[in-house]
Amino acid sequence: MADYIHLADDYMYDDFRIAGIESTVIDASDAHWIVSNLGDRLNLYPVVVSDSAGVTLIGGTIDGQVPVDISWEDAYVNSAAIFVRGTQGAVIRDWTITQVWDGIRIRGSDDFTIENVWVTKTRDDAIENDDGVSGTVRDSLFDRVFAGISTADAKTLARSADVITLDGVLIRMEGALYKGEVTHSSPFKVTDMSPAMKIYNSVIAIEDVRHAGRSRLELAWEKTVDASGNHFLNLSDDRLPKGYPLPPEGFTILEGEEARAFWEDARSEWIAGRADAPRESFR
Numbered sequence: 001m002a003d004y005i006h007l008a009d010d011y012m013y014d015d016f017r018i019a020g021i022e023s024t025v026i027d028a029s030d031a032h033w034i035v036s037n038l039g040d041r042l043n044l045y046p047v048v049v050s051d052s053a054g055v056t057l058i059g060g061t062i063d064g065q066v067p068v069d070i071s072w073e074d075a076y077v078n079s080a081a082i083f084v085r086g087t088q089g090a091v092i093r094d095w096t097i098t099q100v101w102d103g104i105r106i107r108g109s110d111d112f113t114i115e116n117v118w119v120t121k122t123r124d125d126a127i128e129n130d131d132g133v134s135g136t137v138r139d140s141l142f143d144r145v146f147a148g149i150s151t152a153d154a155k156t157l158a159r160s161a162d163v164i165t166l167d168g169v170l171i172r173m174e175g176a177l178y179k180g181e182v183t184h185s186s187p188f189k190v191t192d193m194s195p196a197m198k199i200y201n202s203v204i205a206i207e208d209v210r211h212a213g214r215s216r217l218e219l220a221w222e223k224t225v226d227a228s229g230n231h232f233l234n235l236s237d238d239r240l241p242k243g244y245p246l247p248p249e250g251f252t253i254l255e256g257e258e259a260r261a262f263w264e265d266a267r268s269e270w271i272a273g274r275a276d277a278p279r280e281s282f283r
Contacts (some may be wrong), residue, residue, distance in 0.1 A: 059095030132159035186213030
């Protein structure tokens, strides 16, 4: 039987860190944190689980104060709302996270599961998995994010034999000031070292057809080994330009008003199906 830890405090700017546990449920559904990564740089990593195994991390609300009205370069301070490292088989579910740098960061934690997570207004990645470890992301909403899911960086070792599966994931990109222009990054940040991807019943929405990282998106589609029941949405009134990296078979492409209506319906359906009622601040 799994051990059980219940967190029910308003932690404000105090973090929660734990390491060296096994077969443990951490229930933070009644807990709340605030994260800031500018000025005093308070609480850069509110929730951290390290060097453990078989941990289920249940949320919980993390409210961020990362500025969204200044440039990406000026706002940059490396941080993440939830940081799970060296923890095989971690399950992260039922969290609500808003206006942070990275939403959830995974390091050295193979076979992770992220489910029923609502991440809004990240200034960088909704999910950062730059080690490229295998895992599953399901039934989650990443809304108005600058970058979607990262599966590698320049230091990533070869993980092409691994697989990341997305099932029932909604990702909507939103522009912010970056290198002198308002844009967003790619829904997927990948390199040649990244794992393969399987994508099912998911919705990927962009608002800038000339967004940064289009070459990364092209590579992401090349690494998609199976896909079905998905939609790719261009929310702008600008048509996808010639040469834009289009998704593979298994995606339906919608643009303009039709795309916006589809996104609103999908988003509303996801929120309505969530156990907790949405707060207006997350609109």
